[in-house]
Amino acid sequence: xxxxxxxxxxxxQPGGSLRLxxxxxxxxxNNYAMTWVRQAPGKGLEWVSGITCGGGTYxxxxxxxxxxxxxxxxxxxxxxxxxNLRAEDTAVYYCSKGYSCSSGAPFVWGQGTLVTVSS
Amino acid sequence: QSVLIQPPSASGTPGQRVTISCxxxxxxxxxxxxxxxxxxxxxxxxxxxxxxxxxPSGVPDRFSGSKSGTSASLAISxxxxxxxxxxxxxxxxxxxxxRVFGGGTKLTVL
Numbered sequence: 001x002x003x004x005x006x007x008x009x010x011x012x013q014p015g016g017s018l019r020l021x022x023x024x025x026x027x028x029x030n031n032y033a034m035t036w037v038r039q040a041p042g043k044g045l046e047w048v049s050g051i052t053c054g055g056g057t058y059x060x061x062x063x064x065x066x067x068x069x070x071x072x073x074x075x076x077x078x079x080x081x082x083x084n085l086r087a088e089d090t091a092v093y094y095c096s097k098g099y100s101c102s103s104g105a106p107f108v109w110g111q112g113t114l115v116t117v118s119s
Numbered sequence: 120q121s122v123l124i125q126p127p128s129a130s131g132t133p134g135q136r137v138t139i140s141c142x143x144x145x146x147x148x149x150x151x152x153x154x155x156x157x158x159x160x161x162x163x164x165x166x167x168x169x170x171x172x173x174x175p176s177g178v179p180d181r182f183s184g185s186k187s188g189t190s191a192s193l194a195i196s197x198x199x200x201x202x203x204x205x206x207x208x209x210x211x212x213x214x215x216x217x218r219v220f221g222g223g224t225k226l227t228v229l
Contacts, residue, residue, distance in 0.1 A: 035218065037164075044207065045209070045223070046220065047209075047220065060217055061215075094164070099169065105169070105210075107175075109163045109164050111163050
């Protein structure tokens, strides 16, 4: 069974940094693209970033230059380094397994981790 | 304003058939396949339909998807109370070079 377990969400001040992790199991991690999607309180889904199995990365304009996605295939773990956080980054962040090596279309979702940016 | 346009709400009575639309453009729905997601209250989203019309294993055949040109639709037949949820469409936008979602449709079972 595919499982995705996010961690690292916390309360952080504006301008601060946070690193999210997503531990994957139940599938061959290095064969699939992975994606981060977020959902602000009471709002819809917003794609944040994706990484192909080959390491190609993609970012939403709203986080480009501030967030960095990466993966450690030896640890079956996906990361999202978030710097210079803003109040509008407050959301539940979901990790998801993609459809294939190159397609990050979310197929399986984790349970999410909450990031709150506030002073 | 989301790139993909969905009606904010839909409703139906048990047993009824409802459809939810998702309108896009030639740079997204017109170029890539559409997925649909169901988000029950307080839970993570779940894949309902992929590649426009395919159902993952475990998804009842009451749920079906279709696409024509730059629009897609999700149909739910034999509506049940447990179908009350938020539904989102999603695809890749080649102009934005990013994944995009609709704003979501809240389905109420009356």
